[in-house]
Amino acid sequence: MSKLRFKAVEEAYKKKAVTVAAPSALTSDYYGKYVFNKAQMTKYLPKATVKSLEAVIARGETLDLELANQVAAGMKTWALELGATHYTHWFQPLTDTTAEKHDSFIEYTGEPGSPIIEEFSGKLLVQAEPDASSFPSGGIRSTFEARGYTAWDPSSPAFIMDDTLCIPTIFISYTGEALDYKAPLLKALKAIDKAAVDVCRYFDKSVKKVYSYLGWEQEYFLIDDGLYATRPDLMLTGRTLLGHDSAKDQQLEDHYFGSIPTRVQAYMKDIEFEAYKFGIPLKTRHNEVAPNQFELAPIFGETNLSVDQNLLIMSILKKVARRHGFRLLLHEKPFAGINGSGKHNNWSLGTDTGVGLFTPGKTPEANLQFITFVVNTLVAIWKNNALLKASIMTAQNAHRLGANEAPPAIVSVFLGEQLTEVLDTIEKSERASAIRIDGKKRLSLGIGSIPEMQLDNTDRNRTSPFAFTGNRFEFRAVGSSANCGSGMITLNTIVAAQLKKFKEAVDEKIRRGIKKEEAIFEVLKEYIKVSKNIRFEGNGYSEEWKKDAAERNLDCETSVPLIIDANTTPDSIALFEGTGVLTAKELKSRNEVKWEIYTKKIQIEARVLGDLVLNHIIPVATKYQSSLLDNVYKLTQVYSKEKADELGALDKGIIEEIAKRISVIKNSVESMVSARKKANRIDSERGKAIEYHDKVLPFFDEIRYQVDKLELIVDDELWPLPKYRELLFIR
16 A cells, blocks of 8 residues: 555656647637527527516516427527537435436437437426435435426526536425425525515615525645545545644645646636636636645626536536546545635625615615615524524534634624624614715825725624625635535525515504604614624634623534534424425425435444554554564664663654554444444434434544554555645645
C-alpha cells in the first residue's frame, strides 16, 4: 500500500494542466446552446404555442395534451439536431442527488421498409413512470409497491446532457405524496408568491407576482485522482476518517483569493464553458480558505431554476474533474482541522414591477415596505429557528457547522449596525414617519489616486448562519453537498406563513379604524420586540453565545437525529399544511428518510474505519515496531547492556507507545462493532439513528486520535495512506 502511495504522489506531482480550447465565439453566442429556452422555443414552436406555454408557466395552470404534443414535437426536432438519441425525466429524489432513466426516441412503425422512426409525444413529455420502490419514501410506499410518477415542470427548461434530452420533473408516489424536493418547492414558491403579493398591495396595487430568488455559492475541494484512489475512506465516505494535520494548512491565510493553481485554472475554464452551454450564468471563481478548496457562484436566478442549475453544476463539476485528473469532494468536511465546504444560499424576494423587497427604498412608503419584509423574515426565523436548522442538518453538515469559519449550529440573524439602529428607533417611536434609511455611506481613504469608496449598509459576520447583506439574506448554514431545495422549501414556507399572519393582524387594525400606514407600523413595532432574541451581532463561536442563545430560547441541539424532530412538531405540521406545501404524512415520511440516511452514513463510515485500522494501519505499525525491536536486539549483541540500554532508549519508548496505542485502537474498534450491532437491532429509524449518534459515533474520535498519533512516529516510507500534506498541497 505504501508503494501505491508514493507512486500516486510521484505521478500527481508530474501532472500538467489539461489544455482547454475556448469556444470560437463570444460567450453570448453559445450561451444556453443546450437549453430549450425562450430563443429555442421561438425557433422550433409556432408563435401561438409559445404564447400558450408561457401563459401556462406564468399562471401555473395544467398543460393540456394538445399543447404538450406541439411542444414535444418542437423539442424533439431541436434535440435530434443537437445529436440527442434518448430522453429522460430528470428528477430529485430524497437523496440530495438527481435521478434519470434514459429511453430511446425510437419506436416501431409497422412498415416493412422502415421499421423504426424517432418519436416523442406530449404524453411522454408530460409524464413517466419510474420504479419508485428503490428510492427513499419513509414508509409511504412498500418495497413491493413500485409505481411512482414523474411529471414535467415546464417552468424549468429542458436541456441536453451528452446524448440525452433531460426534462426537469417532479416525482410523486402512486397515491400522490411528494417523493422529491421539487414538488414541495414549487408549492412553497406558490405560497410565498400569494402571501407576499397580498402584503405588497398595501404599498403598490399593481403588483401581481412576487418571485423568490436564489444565488448559491458552491464550495468544493479538488484532489488528484491518483491520491484519491489510495484513500479508501475518501472513495467510500467522501471524507478522510484518519489523518494528522499538516504542519502547514490554512493558518497563513495565503490560499484564500490567491493565485489559482494552473491545473485548477484549466479546470475552472472548462467548467465555465460547459456551464454557459447549459445557461448557467457562472460569474465568480476563486480559491477558498483551505488549501485545495475552491468556489464558484452564478448570477442570481429564480429559485426553482437556480436549484435545478445547482444540481446540474454539481454533476458537471464531478464529470469535468475526471477529465483533468482530479476528484471532486463535495463533502461538508472532507479534512479535519481546516475549513469545511458550504453552499451559501443568498435569498431575496422581488416583484414583477422590478422592486427588490429587501432593498431599501427612496421614499418613506418604500422604506416601510422594506422594513415590513425584513421584520416578517425575522419573526419567521425566530418562531421557526429549529425548523430552519433541521432543513439543512445532515451527518456531513454536522461536522462542518461550528468549525473553521462555518456558522454555528444555532440559528440567529445578523442585521448590521445601521439596520439594527433603524429597528431600535422604530421600536421606540410612535409614528411610521420614524422610518429613515440612509443610502450607502462614503469612505475617503486620504490617498490621492484612490477614489472614495461606497460602504454597504451592513458589515459581514462570518459566524452568522443567516445574515442580511444589503439587499438579500445569506443563509450560510447550507451544506456543500445539499440540494438547495430543502432549505428553500422551509425558508419560503415559514416566511409565507408569517406574511399571511401579518396581513391578518394589519387588516384587523384597519377594520378597527386605524389608518393603513399606522396599522402596519404598530404591528411591526410589536414584531420587532418579539423577534429581538433572534438578532445577534457578535461572535457565534464564543462559549458566551451558546449560553446566551439557550437563555433566548433558541434551539441549541447538536444531535442530528434530535434536530430532525423539529420537522414534525405540531406547530411545524400546522405550518406546512396551512400553506399547502407538505402534509403531515409527507413530513413524517421525510423524517424517516433523514434518520435512515443518517444511520447508513455513520454505519458505512464505521465499517470503513474498522477496515482501515485493522487491515492497513495496525499491520504497518506492527511492522515498524518489529523493526525497532530488531534494532534493540542487535544493539545488545554489539554493546554492553548499559550502553545498549542507553542507545536503545528512544526505540524502546516508541515500541511501548505503539503497543499502547494499538491496544486502545483494537479495543475501541471491538467496542464500536458491538455498539453498531446493538444499534442495528433497534426497529425504529429514529431510535436507531439516535443510538448510532450516541453510542457508535463517539468511537470515531478516539480511534482517529490514536491512529493520527501513530502517523507521527511510524516510518513515513511504511505509512500506507497519503498524508494531509500530500492531499492538500499537490495541485
